[in-house]
Amino acid sequence: MEETLALRQLAERKARNIGVHFEYCFLSQVENWRQRYENEADLQFGGIFTVSASDHTGTSAMQNLGSHLLAMHAFALPQSGIDEIRCAYETRDQRLIWLDSREKRIETVDFFNSKEPIIQRFLAQFESSMDGAAFRLDLKFALRVNEELEGLRNNVASKVTPGGENS
Numbered sequence: 001m002e003e004t005l006a007l008r009q010l011a012e013r014k015a016r017n018i019g020v021h022f023e024y025c026f027l028s029q030v031e032n033w034r035q036r037y038e039n040e041a042d043l044q045f046g047g048i049f050t051v052s053a054s055d056h057t058g059t060s061a062m063q064n065l066g067s068h069l070l071a072m073h074a075f076a077l078p079q080s081g082i083d084e085i086r087c088a089y090e091t092r093d094q095r096l097i098w099l100d101s102r103e104k105r106i107e108t109v110d111f112f113n114s115k116e117p118i119i120q121r122f123l124a125q126f127e128s129s130m131d132g133a134a135f136r137l138d139l140k141f142a143l144r145v146n147e148e149l150e151g152l153r154n155n156v157a158s159k160v161t162p163g164g165e166n167s
Contacts, residue, residue: 022071022137022145026121029109033099034076040101043080045073047097050088061087063149070152071145072097075136085152 024030037043047069050061057064065087073082083100095114099107122137129135 021122022068022075022141023118023122024068024072024111025075025137026118026125027072027109027111027114027116029107029111030072030076030097033107037077037080037099039079040077041079042101043077043106044083044100045077045080045097046083046085046100047072048086048094049096050086050091050094052091052093053089055089061089062153066152067145067149069097070148071137071141074141074145074148082148082152 049065049069051065055061055064062085066085069085069087070082073080077099080099083098093112095110095112097109097111098105125133126135126137
C-alpha cells in the first residue's frame with residue numbers, strides 16, 4: 001500500500017494518469033446499477049468469479065479474481081453490503097454478480113460470455129482523462145478496492161468453497 005501511495009504521488013508530481021484494469025466496471029449492467037441503485041441502502045451485492053485455469057501467477061484467487069468483483073461493487077454500489085464473494089482456480093468457469101434486497105434476488109448478471117467492448121470503454125475513458133476528464137479507476141480507487149479486499153479477508157471464516165478460497 002505504501003508503494004501505491006508513492007506511485008500515486010509521483011504520478012501527480014509528473015502530471016501523469018494511472019489507471020487500474022478493472023474493465024468489468026464498464027459492463028453496461030454495472031453502469032445501469034450505478035445509476036439505478038445509487039441511493040438504495042438495503043442492498044446486498046454478491047459475486048462468483050471462478051476459472052478452470054490453474055494459478056500461474058502465484059496470486060490468490062481472491063486477490064486476482066475477487067478484486068474485479070469488489071471493484072464492481074465499489075464502482076456501482078459502494079453503499080451496499082456484501083453478501084458473498086466466491087473465487088477459485090481449477091473449477092468450472094463462472095462470472096456472475098447479483099443484487100439482493102431484503103432476502104430477494106432483484107438483479108443478476110452473468111458476464112462469462114459477454115461480448116461487450118469493455119476494454120474499449122475502459123481505454124476511451126482513460127484516454128479522455130489525458131485531456132483533463134476524471135478517470136474513476138485510478139490508484140485511489142484501487143486502494144479502496146484493496147482495503148475492501150483486506151476487510152473481507154479479515155472477517156471471513158464462515159464461507160469456504162471446496163477447492164477454492166474463503167469467499
